[in-house]
């Protein structure tokens with residue numbers, strides 16, 4: 227049984243978490259959140275699978291040995307059995323994490339593993355990494371250690387945070403470094419939300435660059451999502467469904483709840499191979515081995531089809547044409563969590579994973595791998611080696627879905643933009659004093675971060691420019 231520890235850092239990380247946990251429970255047939263259940267109102271739950279599913283309950287939850295998972299039907303059953311989410315919640319302001327102290331799920335979260343403060347890190351990576359990192363090192367290590375001690379087979383950490391603010395970016399980077407130091411044998415996957423470009427945080431270019439440096443250096447696999455991409459997906463879905471929420475998409479306030487549910491849909495799919503039964507299992511810990519061909523080339527494109535919880539796509543069919551459409555949609559630029567096309571001209575696919583859930587069969591996967599091989603450009607080594615997974619339990623509300631994970635050299639566009647945004651601010655040294663006045667922060671961190679991101683960019687370009695080696699045929703004399 228694979229077990230995971232989820233670590234939510236900062237406002238964004240915890241808000242994503244507040245969607246993640248009700249949906250995880252929903253997958254196990256246990257409903258808890260009125261907003262989500264309203265969103266899923268037209269959808270069937272998984273009651274019919276709940277017996278198989280509950281076997282996998284341990285992946286995300288600690289269940290005392292005396293409890294019987296098969297008896298879990300609702301939140302009160304979990305509370306009476308003293309079930310706890312394998313989660314550590316961190317934020318340097320307490321308004322978001324305190325929501326986990328209220329509501330129906332409150333007893334799932336052990337308060338000793340919730341670390342908060344006031345008033346936050348002021349959108350300053352240095353404050354999160356240096357000040358709060360030093361101050362909270364012991365408490366964070368302790369919370370992770372105690373959560374890890376409750377695991378029989380700890381397979382991985384799943385970190386959720388944003389790159390644009392101060393706590394998620396700085397303290398999130400710090401926590402990832404802690405994990406690398408103390409649990410080097412355990413994989414660390416990171417779901418990191420990148421800002422839009424039209425920023426709500428002026429110092430985001432610094433925070434983003436400093437965070438990316440640490441994620442490249444210390445993460446096993448990084449699954450970046452851009453808020454612009456999440457927002458565009460929400461808008462498209464809303465326009466298809468004449469959704470009531472559409473009105474709120476037109477004002478300047480981002481609909482985080484809907485955007486986060488797109489992200490969580492991807493995370494549930496990402497972890498399904500580790501949690502749920504299937505004929506071709508892809509464990510989270512297999513992902514880095516398959517997706518990261520060289521050290522530090524660990525930024526992965528992700529896309530899911532159907533893209534959200536209330537998609538109008540009819541996936542309740544084993545019809546090969548509808549199955550193929552699922553794959554086509556998963557490769558579409560519109561379903562990507564980054565505003566970058568991983569197949570754009572000139573780019574190469576270094577590695578690919580396709581994970582199907584539900585009704586898809588092995589032949590659906592094999593047929594679509596051939597289509598994928600004809601569609602994309604690959605490195606000389608990656609075309610034949612495409613990792614496949616089949617999980618028999620579909621996501622809530624659909625009977626099939628596909629997750630496509632790609633390591634594509636098109637990620638260089640993200641790195642170039644990041645460096646350009648940084649240069650715009652840094653050439654006038656705007657806002658730099660907020661960082662340099664923090665004890666432990668040195669201005670050279672900014673230059674080091676730029677170098678790491680640039681080196682990663684160069685490494686991809688080098689791979690892109692490699693010519694296939696022609697090996698002459700042996701000639702018999």
Ligand SMILES: Nc1nc2c(ncn2[C@@H]2O[C@H](COP(=O)(O)OP(=O)(O)OP(=O)(O)O)[C@@H](O)[C@H]2O)c(=O)[nH]1
Nearest residue numbers: 236237238241346347349388390391392393394421
């Ligand atoms: N998708 C998404 N993005 C968010 C959410 N909350 C904040 N953001 C984005 O995250 C960035 C700001 O980071 P936050 O997570 O709010 O900051 P923090 O980690 O709490 O750090 P400080 O508040 O500076 O201490 C901005 O780009 C926001 O647009 C959320 O719930 N979902």
Ligand SMILES: [Mg+2]
Nearest residue numbers: 236237319346
């Ligand atoms: Mg905050």
